[in-house]
Amino acid sequence: xxxxxxxxxxxxxxxxxxxxLLAEGGLEAVTLKRVTAAAGVGVxxxxxxxxxxxxxxxxxxxxxxxxxxxxxDAAHDDRLADLVEAFVAFITGSPTVARIYLxxxxxxxxxxxxxxxxxxxxxxxxxxxxxxxxxxxxxxxPDAARERAQTIxxxxxxxxxxxLIDPTFDMAAHARGLLDSAARPV
Amino acid sequence: xxxxxxxxxxxxxxxxxxxxLLAEGGLEAVTLKRVTAAAGVGVxxxxxxxxxxxxxxxxxxxxxxxxxxxxxDAAHDDRLADLVEAFVAFITGSPTVARIYLxxxxxxxxxxxxxxxxxxxxxxxxxxxxxxxxxxxxxxxPDAARERAQTIxxxxxxxxxxxLIDPTFDMAAHARGLLDSAARPV
DNA sequence: ACGAAAGTTGAGCGTACACTCAACTTCGGG
DNA sequence: CCCGAAGTTGAGTGTACGCTCAACTTTCGT
Numbered sequence: 494x495x496x497x498x499x500x501x502x503x504x505x506x507x508x509x510x511x512x513x514l515l516a517e518g519g520l521e522a523v524t525l526k527r528v529t530a531a532a533g534v535g536v537x538x539x540x541x542x543x544x545x546x547x548x549x550x551x552x553x554x555x556x557x558x559x560x561x562x563x564x565x566d567a568a569h570d571d572r573l574a575d576l577v578e579a580f581v582a583f584i585t586g587s588p589t590v591a592r593i594y595l596x597x598x599x600x601x602x603x604x605x606x607x608x609x610x611x612x613x614x615x616x617x618x619x620x621x622x623x624x625x626x627x628x629x630x631x632x633x634x635p636d637a638a639r640e641r642a643q644t645i646x647x648x649x650x651x652x653x654x655x656x657l658i659d660p661t662f663d664m665a666a667h668a669r670g671l672l673d674s675a676a677r678p679v
Numbered sequence: 680x681x682x683x684x685x686x687x688x689x690x691x692x693x694x695x696x697x698x699x700l701l702a703e704g705g706l707e708a709v710t711l712k713r714v715t716a717a718a719g720v721g722v723x724x725x726x727x728x729x730x731x732x733x734x735x736x737x738x739x740x741x742x743x744x745x746x747x748x749x750x751x752d753a754a755h756d757d758r759l760a761d762l763v764e765a766f767v768a769f770i771t772g773s774p775t776v777a778r779i780y781l782x783x784x785x786x787x788x789x790x791x792x793x794x795x796x797x798x799x800x801x802x803x804x805x806x807x808x809x810x811x812x813x814x815x816x817x818x819x820x821p822d823a824a825r826e827r828a829q830t831i832x833x834x835x836x837x838x839x840x841x842x843l844i845d846p847t848f849d850m851a852a853h854a855r856g857l858l859d860s861a862a863r864p865v
Numbered sequence: 866a867c868g869a870a871a872g873t874t875g876a877g878c879g880t881a882c883a884c885t886c887a888a889c890t891t892c893g894g895g
Numbered sequence: 896c897c898c899g900a901a902g903t904t905g906a907g908t909g910t911a912c913g914c915t916c917a918a919c920t921t922t923c924g925t
Contacts, residue, residue, distance in 0.1 A: 497871055497922055519789035525913060535874040536914080542872090546913065592788045599785020602778045602843055603705035612844055643841070644853055651837020655829070657788055658798055667830055674860045683892055683901055711883060721904040722884080728902090732883065872921070881912080891902070 504542045506532040512553045516589035519596055523550060554607075557593040558614040562621070573625040574672055577649065581668045584653040595654050615646075622646050645671060690728045692718040698739045702775035705782055709736060737796075743779040744800040748807070759811040760858055763835065767854045770839040781840050801832075808832050831857060 510531035514523045525546055529536050543549045563571075563579040571579075584591045601608035622642035627633050633641070648671055656664035696717035700709045711732055715722050729735045749757075749765040757765075770777045787794035808828035813819050819827070834857055842850035 499922070500872060503872080517789065519786060522789070524911080526911085537874050537916080538872070540914065596785040596788050598840060598844060599782040600705065602782050603703070603708070608844065615841075615845060643848060644856060647837045647841040647848065647853065648834040649837065650840055651833045651835065654784060654836055654840065655801075655833040658784060658794065659801060662829060662833065667833065670830060685892075686902060689902080710881085712881085723886080723904050724902070726884065867925090869924100870922085872919105874917105874919075876916100878915075879913095882910080883908105884910105885908075886906100887904105889902105889904075892900085893897105894899105895897090 500542065503532070503534055503538055507534060507539060507542065507549060508553060511549050512556070512590075512593070515550070515553055515593050520550070520600065551610075554593065554597055554610065557590050557597070558610065560587070560590050561594060561614070562618060570628070571621070571625055573622070573629050573645075576622055576625055577645065577668050577672055580649050580653070581665050584656060585664055588657060591653060592657060595650075595657060598650075619643060619646055686728065689718070689720055689724055693720060693725060693728065693735060694739060697735050698742070698776075698779075701736070701739055701779050705778075706736070706786065740779065740783060740793075740796065743776050743783070744796065746773070746776050747780065747800070748804060756814070757807070757811055759808070759815050759831075762808055762811055763831070763854050763858055766835050766839070767851050770842060771850055774843060777839060778843060781836075781843060784836075805829060805832055 507528060510528050511523060514527055514531065523546070525536055525539065528546075528549070529539050532539075539549075543552075561580065561583050563575075597607055598611050601611040619639070619642055622645060623635070623638045626638040626641045626645075627635070630638075649668065652662070652664050652667050652671075656662040693714060696714050697709060700713055700717065709732070711722060711725065714732075714735070715725050718725075725735075729738075747766065747769050749761075783793055784797050787797040805825070805828055808831060809821070809824045812824040812827045812831075813821070816824075835854065838848070838850050838853050838857075842848040
């Protein structure tokens with residue numbers, strides 16, 4: 494299915510509508526009626542292109558989770574500062590997608606299906622941060638690097654959540670402070 | 680209403696059932712049918728004691744938000760380490776309530792009614808951390824103390840979220856590291 | 866320009882939800 | 896022990912949801 498050009502365009506419009514609704518009002522706001530209305534499409538068309546409502550939501554979610562990592566296909570040779578900067582840019586630059594991402598992390602606390610996706614994406618990112626830490630400081634053992642990466646990533650996540658909740662929170666500044674304190678040897 | 684002893688007990692049972700369901704499956708799992716069944720009560724009794732489903736949920740939520748702060752009535756003279764320890768104990772000791780709290784923070788990203796409650800509670804806690812920071816290091820100005828408190832609190836929040844998502848994350852250890860790095864002068 | 870595959874449509878289905886209500890039972894002060 | 900207030904009950908109401916389907920139109924390789 495979905496091999497004609499029109500079909501692909503409809504699919505894209507539906508996904509865009511789903512993403513917008515998700516960002517604006519969370520999972521609760523994503524209803525078939527709203528999605529299809531926003532996409533300018535009949536309900537039947539939705540089910541011609543997606544297995545279920547959940548399928549469309551998950552596709553958007555997958556995009557949101559991947560969006561945190563810049564150039565996921567490129568060779569892993571980013572510096573730690575680049576990864577942190579990318580995370581900050583993700584939160585402050587596209588709060589719409591960031592909101593989806595963090596809300597999912599929250600929902601993952603009670604929904605195992607969501608939890609496993611969030612955890613997998615988290616682990617992948619953690620590995621990448623750990624590699625960057627070792628590149629930064631080659632004397633670090635694998636475990637020590639992983640610990641440091643965990644600290645940085647968990648703090649960043651907290652910074653992101655805080656900055657989306659509290660408008661007075663300056664995420665970029667706090668992220669800089671995080672890097673400074675990571676640079677200082679313990 | 681609710682002046683006889685029985686009424687108060689029923690109320691307590693309903694709130695307990697709501698709290699359990701919230702912790703187990705999030706907001707989505709809280710339905711009138713489940714709550715009343717778990718409380719061993721008819722639907723009508725629920726509406727004799729609560730304005731709406733939302734009212735009961737909010738009452739539980741209020742409890743969850745308050746639970747993060749130890750002795751909120753006591754004079755504010757805790758040390759920073761105590762506050763951090765209390766936060767860690769909250770997350771690791773009662774993950775049930777902690778899950779509600781962090782999920783709410785996530786939901787607050789799209790629901791203004793929830794957001795304002797979460798933000799108010801966050802601000803109150805922030806103030807308390809800032810006071811403790813000044814007590815720790817009296818040379819700190821009010822703004823500097825607030826900055827430091829924000830860093831610590833945001834990191835702690837991230838640690839909490841991470842530890843509830845990733846079972847391998849050792850929150851207590853990372854919180855200790857956080858205090859150490861805060862102790863070192865910048 | 867034909868026709869089969871792809872795409873579109875919305876009325877309607879079953880279900881689950883939050884909430885109401887009128888009849889009933891229990892409580893406890895006087 | 897009486898009686899009004901407090902508390903209980905669950906069948907029933909309206910609504911919104913996700914999803915189906917059969918009739919229809921568009922696309923595009925041949």
